[in-house]
Amino acid sequence: MAEHFGVSYSLSGLYEVLRRAGLSWVSARSRHPQRDGQVQEAFKKLRRAGSGRIARGGGAPEGGYLVSG
Numbered sequence: 001m002a003e004h005f006g007v008s009y010s011l012s013g014l015y016e017v018l019r020r021a022g023l024s025w026v027s028a029r030s031r032h033p034q035r036d037g038q039v040q041e042a043f044k045k046l047r048r049a050g051s052g053r054i055a056r057g058g059g060a061p062e063g064g065y066l067v068s069g
Contacts, residue, residue: 002008009017018024
């Protein structure tokens with residue numbers, strides 16, 4: 001900022017300037033350095049071929065949870 005516009009801001013000050021202008025800072029989602037693209041694509045294909053749902057453990061038992069009140 002200082003080199004290009006001749007002004008310097010703290011990080012929080014820069015966020016405030018962006019907010020006043022109706023803008024926000026957006027960054028890309030990080031990716032794990034050891035990710036395997038082929039495995040990810042295979043998972044997507046497998047998921048599309050199935051019901052589209054992934055079985056997960058946990059959650060409330062069939063009767064639900066008891067809550068005092």
